Amino acid sequence: MGIRIVNPLLHQALKYAAAGLPVLPLYEPRNGGCACGDPQCKRPGKHPRTRNGVRDATTDRETINRWWRESPGANIGIETGGKSGIFVVDVDGLPGRQSLRRIEVEKGTLPPTGKVLTGRGCQLYFRTLGRRISNSAGQLGKGLDVRGLIMGQFGGEQARRVVQGSGMSGAP
């Protein structure tokens, strides 16, 4: 007999996968730097550990189990765009909020959707509903970025809301 220790990161990653969100392991912040070991790392704690990067994202439980067995502390990345059918709008600071308001005035209030608070604003999750959404920075408006790869640990409730999130009307 023994105590079954479940890695909370693995547990969360499997939850996303079960909800249909492809995940991949990212390097995690370490000692004020990045676990990749490069002191000049440009994206500490935010870049993929796998060779093909975001293209390796999967919902396959076995692969996910192996990844977190090899790197138990790995941050969780969620692929957005292609396979997952979701995309993220990063609302950055006051300019982002103002741009969002302007879009709502022009196109109508956005449907309720998954939302995650970030250091400087929030991330809004939408279903692509089969449309192709490419990455862009500031194209929707100042302070609004559309992201193809997002990272972090989000609560199960947020993951559930992402999955149920409705489409964004009037998005380009």
Ligand SMILES: [Zn+2]
């Ligand atoms: Zn790094």
